[in-house]
Amino acid sequence: MNKRSTFVISLPEIFAGKSVLATKREIRSSLRADQPQLVMDLSRVREMDCTGLDLLLQCMVEVSRKNGSLTLADVSPQAATYLELARMDRAFGMFPSVAEAIHTGRYSSLPNEVAPTVVPVPEPAAA
């Protein structure tokens, strides 16, 4: 049975300095859950710094300890550039939308669980 809890965290436009601390508190509360599935919405992010980038990595480590998953969704071009600059673009799964990240995260990388296979449903016979 899937016990995973999903949390969508929207990162601020300037994910640097003090704003990182606020996000950190939000993340901390979500990490109390068992097998948390964290989806970071980076659509608004325009600026990042080392603290913000480091928080993402810390979060990844913590989430993996709890057998959860961390994915990035709707990454803005600016955020994508920061992640690439810090060589972190390959460290995270990235999805074009939050919905897709939630859907994919739900069926992937869960221990002892096989991703569902798609079985074609036969067309109902005409009455």
Added chain:
Amino acid sequence: MSIGAIITVPAPSGAAGSAAAADQQLFGVPIALWDVMGRSVRDRTIDALRAGGVQHIHALTESVTQAEGDATFPRMFQPDSFWTKWERLTAELLGKGITQLMLLRAGPYIELDLHDLLGFHAQRPSSVTSVHDAKGSLDILLLNAGSFRPGDSLRSQLATVLQSRRRYRVSGYTNRLSNPEELRGLIKDALLQRCGLKPRGREVEPGVWIGKDVQVDGSARIAGPVYLGDSVRVGADCTVTNASAVERGSFVDFGTTVNDSSVLPNTYLGAGLSVSNCVAGPARLYHLQRGVELQISDGKLIGSASRLRMGDRRKSCLLADGAAEGTVPNVSTRSVPFASFMPKSWRLTHAMFGARSRRDGVSLISSSRYAPWEKL
């Protein structure tokens, strides 16, 4: 024959946010003023004019950026203060007895055969010769000094003679430098010898050009064609490759890769970065594929190299070596300000995802000593 030239220099856009939007600007500065492998396009243009026999050259800064006005040349929308200066310079040149006056704008990079242009102009000296390429005007005009009558307003006379333009088509290499992509294109073309622009320095290996006082760590990988300008420092485990140019005074810190990119003068690239397909400047980054410009407030990522002292640079590299793998126990972190930022989890990630190509910490200690290029 005596030729005079007035070269107008585009005005900086000023506002940081509008830098990318303004034509021929990069990070708020006209592209023609940024160094392109050791020398700006403006200075290269002046050098070419001098080599072509232009005796009197004056430079004049425009007051309005191109994006705000029309695209005709010379830009008549400039304020009266500009034209007052222009008239004074023109009168000065005419007083020196010049026979031809060249008006040009320090914007595009043009490999112009000046003698061929003068020969073309001599066929119909009464008209104005306008230099074009396949895409249009290149902001160069050549006119006879005799077209100006003394006493009248030179500006209004210029407007009159401009109505009879003859087009001269450039056969050589041209690059309009209207955006950062074209700047990168020029640098690539120069390093791949597709144009006549020569890097300022000497070619120490095929395709590897270096300026004066360049210091490269023994473990760094420099794969040509590349250009390293004067006083450039490349730290341990760095890679500079794929037609990249690191301009004067820049510092590439430990483990950073510069691939298919240009690093503008006095730029500090922090440790462990991947600068690929970008133009990086002090606290700025322009990503060429995404067309995104970043203003980076965190100087530990990308900042100004002129703020760093040389002693700190050396220490930072030493620390980064030890910090990444924990193999240099003798280096005190307290004495190393520029690598202490690298968070522990980040270091782990770098080890995990291949930021480093070498793991032998022992050899890194010795390789962290900078050596002049000649001694490598």
